Amino acid sequence: MTVAMEHALRITADEVNCLIYAYLLDSGFTHAAFAVKMEAQLDRSPHASKHIRRGELVDMLSKSLLYIEVESHWKGDVLANNCKSGFSLLEAHVCSLEPPSEQTTKITPIQAIPTDTTTKQLKSSGLTVDAGPKRKESPTTVPTEGPAEKRAKRDPDDMDLDSSAESTKAKNTPSDADRSVNILPDPMSKKLAKPKTRPQGPGDDMTNPNAILLLPGHKTEVFVCGFNPVKHGLLATGSKDAIVNLWNLPKPPEDPNSFATPVAPIVIDYFVKPEQGDLTSLDWNADGTLVAIGSYDSILRICTSSGSLYFSNPKHQGPIFATRFSKSGKWLLTASLDGTACLWDVKEKRLHKQYQAHEDCCLDVVWLDDDTFATCGADQAIYIMRVDQPEPLKELAGHKNEINQIKCNPSGTRLASCSDDMTARVWNVGNIGNLDSIPGLVASDAVVVLEGHKHSVSTIGWCPDQTIGPHPLIATSSFDSTARLWDSVTGECLKVFADHKRPVYTLSFSPDGQWLATGSGDGWLHVYSVAEKEKRWSWFAGSERPGVFEIDWQMAEGINRIALALECRDVAVIDVNKVPALQVDSTRRTGMKAIYAS
Template identity: 30%
Template sequence: MANMITSEEVNYLIFRYLQESGYTHSAFAFGHESHVYRSNIDGSQIPPGVLLSFLQRGLSYVEIEASLKDRDLKENKDHTGVSSTASVLLDVHRILVSRQALIPPIIAGGGNGAGAAAASNKMAATRNDDAHAANGKTEPLRLASGRESTGARNPFSLSAKAPDVDPELMVNSSDTFVLRAHDKDVFTCSWNPRSSCLATGSADGTVRIWAIPHLFPSASPTAGPAALPALSAPITLHLVNGSVSTKKTSLLKSIECAALDWSPNGLFLCAGVSDGALYVWTETGEPLGTLTKHEAPIFCVKWSPGGAWIASGSVDKSIVLWNAETKTAVRTYKSHEGAVLDVSWLDEKRFASSSCGKTVVVHSVESETPLKIWKGHSNDVNAVRWSPSGTMLASCSDDCSVKLWSLESDTPVATLGLHTKEVCSIAWSPNSADHLLASASFDKTAIVWNVQTRSLVHTLTHKTAVLWVGFNPDGQLIATSTSDRWVFVWSVKDGVLVKAFRAAGDVHDVSWNETGDRLAACLADQTSVVFDALPASSAPIPMDKS
């Protein structure tokens, strides 16, 4: 008898499919409820796209079975036929195949072909273009008045091609640190704003603080791939270069870390985890408190700009405001009708939040009554970010749009509507004079906008869904990560690809360091990677030696 698949294995395959397709929030919630993170399945041994592969093979089997039964019907006049389940499966399959044949590809393939088959499997469920693409139309950039922008070019024309990665742009292994210590997927990472320390949070129930060396192996006569030792509690381990690290990790029992954030002065670290607790440590890993108020997993945690407050958002639809000094809950905000997905501080007294309830809310630390409740989106609002000047808030949503808001208005100032699929990440250029906003979407593009003129600046085209976008601190570079394990670095000035990194596992999170010359990526293969993100022609930026 053939081997039978267990429910635990089915859950893991569904979890992996959600991750690979870019459904980060759904994957986290499903993983928590199904206890996937506690399973003994070694995800690094399972190739991408396995669930779809199994389904495709199953359909092939049903097709063969149907053919054999059809033949038997003709020969034996037997009208038992194929089972109703098989018939339904075949009907659905044939409809999808015929529909796919009618939809032209939006972005041409080609290039180095690395992971092309895996990427095809990963995004099979989301690669069918929406009605705009099927009709050969693209939604124009629309202003708040509904007028179309005449200055924006069409980024989704059939001639637009994803970049071929020049081998010269690939990150060298000698310009890379591989951080190995976690036992399961690494979900999130955060650089200390005042030193070269990196914090990583994982599904294995730990947070680890790494002391990243100031020089890559390429600066050594014996250059080569470098791996830092595990920095796990309760013991102290030595770095490969002989220096001693006292950085520790704090065990989070059998729970998963989903959010990390350093205090503005870099002295404290907080982590939001799947049991609803908020953990706070010093930069050396000494525990300061376990703060409990939420009743469900925490999705986001953010320190206020001055460090006096911590805001945490949860699946329980609430936001808790914590006094960072006393480690006590000050207020609980319940203005959202769905899980809270993101928080962004405007100043020391006000912050905005977004949720699965389709709303964007502005709160005050002085009252639980909302300052603003904006209802412009028609689907989950994945992220919110205040502009550097503080005059505008950007939000992005599964409704395929990016909206701009002002405290002076109850409706969106503008709607940026060029994306054709879910928009999952946004970032402002730190240079407020540039007026640049970037957005990343499942439609395989990242778009850089000029919000002052409401015009498109660059369309950064990829071969699969773009899951994250972020400017480096000086605003000269912009990085993107994709569902097929790539991290790209682009020039903001001309939109040209200047660096590319191919990860060994799915990329869950990416973070720029404070000096803007290094990127950290958290991977599904239980590792994190730190690599040189500067173009080859750039002069090295000296790192903080503190």
Template identity: 30%
Template sequence: MSTITSVELNYLVFRYLHESGFIHAAFAFGNEAGINKSSIDGTLVPLGALIRLVQKGLQYLEMEANLSNCDVDLDEDFSFLQPLDLITKDVHELGKMVNERRKKLKKDRNKESEKEHEGGRGLVKGKDRHERVKECEKDGERPENRKELEQQHGNQTCKEMVTDQEDMVTVMREDNEAFRGPEPMDISTVLTSQTNEISRSDVIVLEGHTSEVCACAWSPTGSLLASGSGDSTARIWKIAEGRCKPALLNDPPNVLVLKHARGKPNEKSNDVTTLDWNGEGTLLATGSYDGQARIWTTDGEVRSTLSKHKGPIFSLKWNKRGDYLLTGSCDQTAIVWDVKAVKWKQQFEFHSGWTLDVDWRNNVSFATSSTDTKIHVCKIGENLPIKTFVGHQSEVNCIKWDPTGSLLASCSDDMTAKIWSMKHDKYLHDFREHSKEIYTIRWSPTGPATNNPNRSLVLASASFDSTVKLWDVELGKLLYSLDGHRDRVYSLAFSPNGEYLASGSPDKSMLIWSLKEGKIVKTYTGDGGIFEVCWNKEGDKIAACFANNTVCVLDFRM
């Protein structure tokens, strides 16, 4: 009589059947084992029962191959069952037990992950678009059919907190010229004075969304702020000019609710994933997880619904003239919409992966980036790309044309940012100083074709390595490495005058950097991860949207 554990026996049965090709498995197991009885966790089991166990194992393996949502290793599945379960229960009961225990295991793992990252991993723009891409690819499902994601976020109110001063060190620069320096500097800056904290009296907390707020954008011409959320709504907030006055929040906020859901409230297929104002500030476009783009007036009325994509819209941009809207989707296509005619102008189907970002070069040409690692430059009326940039080794998360439309910046999960020119096939610069994936990039509003032509053009990049880096595009080198966040950096925004840079992170903090002094000058910390930050056109207010369902508007004065 021999003694083995239940997991060992389960694994032995599975491995033997698997490696023998299922030929005479029951007979072979009985003879080669050379036993008449076995002790399973103290229970004697006759040889006949073991043979029936093997026969049932064959049925179970066949059933296992057909089980849905098989996201757990087969070897691990047998650890879910006890030997007596295999002997005493039929195949359907075993399958039900495995599925139930899989679900429990997955739920427990998700809870551990959420606890580790204070609200869940990959929280960006509400639902991390790259995590959704990977999940959909893994499951082989179209994203529009996916069920509600399991990530849950807290429902707390945004509040100001003091940044932990003990973790911070201030590095001062003695001789600063705008964006220039002989060597790149690692700037690990923290606040040494409470004068750097944005006062509670200078913050308005906008409440009303019932799920994480993943996008926000100021109107380019007025005091309207748009926000998009996982609660199937976008909202247009009227922000009074002048100083923020939180006391007014005792009255109902001046807000318009733009409902995207046709069915139940908070239906996840209607998550608002992206939004953009036209140049005149008269129309707001929103993209949704249901694959539809919608155009709204400033009165909150839907002007048109644009339907042709077969998957979630990840990126959406107006051209400068405002007659075309460009959308990119995980259906691997980009579409140009004729806004006046309320119909699609042209669909571009050049990518073999999901289209993650789009950006206009001018009124008729644009670039698209994808999980297929490629960047295509397209033009309305052309049936093929007019340029294709190849050089990234992983999905290209973000692309941005510089203010002149002559240089294209890109960033990728391959941990590099690159600069491209229409005059060259290969990248002009390859920035490799980040140690993890680069999520987003932004050009400074400086240099030619901007309101600050006498200042040098700079590119900023934000990475999962918790740093923001500034690059001299002309010389192709690193200027500064800004190290102040304690988690991934998801969002960047330059002030209109190009003197300041705001960054937001899941570490719940927004940091405002002075690019001239090379240090943090203001900070704000809330109760949820920050998905996006943006400046108003005057440069005296900054908005930030949070995972705790709120939007905060902060006064900025130096």
């Protein structure tokens, strides 16, 4: 038995080299990765062709910490049960009843997602950004709260859809006896449980499989997707190999048992070095004629809706994390690892101005109106800028770590931000132009802080329907595997959605504000009723490369569908009109609004 177990647990140096090589690529250390590849002769490795999931090395190290915890606390005595000392890969664990001086460990996530969430691409610090927001993978460590053996542990291989009973169990704290030793399988046991697998498909038995159309045109992970705002049948998707596909989707047929198949996509391939071309952002202008493409190769590209190259420029000196057209389409903003935001004159095809307000990476940009915009970065700052003014109108200070994403409400009066400091914030920016004439003035008062997440908050979004509830709603998603719904005025957390088992990379409200969709590294898309705050439907992307990196929801001319950018190299398009669980009587919805109004 001992010989058999030694054989089963054997680790080769070649496997370790492959994991390290994949980690270095994920973290953006291209030159170091190349050196490892050449020194270790990985081109000759039998494992060279195997797919290594993003963040796999960090995931495995995280699991090793769980084994270390079990080894340290197996006795279950008073000291172990009440231990407040953390665990580290580099230090021996010593049980202590006194908490460490710092309750949380600074986290350096690595690349995944779907910034999303996200869930963009890489930053010099090793942080990855998700397709949409920053794409990040599983954390190196998890912030600790209370005795180690009482912390919830989730099996990343468990892809089963949570039942209501399982969901309730996840929210409750298990007993000390349940949490002490039996979390992980005994490494010396002959009968290790096989990982659970589930086929791709809906989480219910009512949805016709024809409601989901799979588009298999990409050869690598799909990071970003976006419907054309005018040509409703046109969907743009972008993948790790720097390819953008333009899909001409037919109008969904009325017959519930059929789904028209689209023609082959228009392929946009203007990237000189595809291995450096991980796509981070796609943004259509308002009239649907142009799409701006952000990439890790630092080159801005704007293409027409027919796939031809309209304009390109290599001004940025680092990966481009965000591209945002102004509402009029006159301007385009880009945010980059080089710390700058660039303003482009779209009609003239030239750089109008480069802003260098941030001391570190500029991670996201958003328009407040056609002349005013906001930028955020790894320097924990948000700057309000004006088109023809080189210095910021205002700095919004308060976050304690990198700011991953910023979003403006429909009226342009309030700005929401989310950060690696585990908080989101809502800022009043309605009167900035009238109140402040002194550039650089800091504003940190009257901010609403949204606290409750246990890990980096990766994505944030405003509910389009401002009539659901007494105040506008905000949703956030996090690497703590949850999404949350908030009152944007009081800061109250209205609901914690805890159905995912891995980091939540992306979220999207339906355009009418009725639904909230979330996508995760666990492969699940969950759709929640915003008014009732309940999960109504789910879809699973499959056990092989399961991540859901980005979601875009389209409602137009009777069409109601969701596009998903998937790690498994496919694009999924879900016809919401053919999902029974998402058909809600309008009278019921009106009644729910009346309850909120009262």
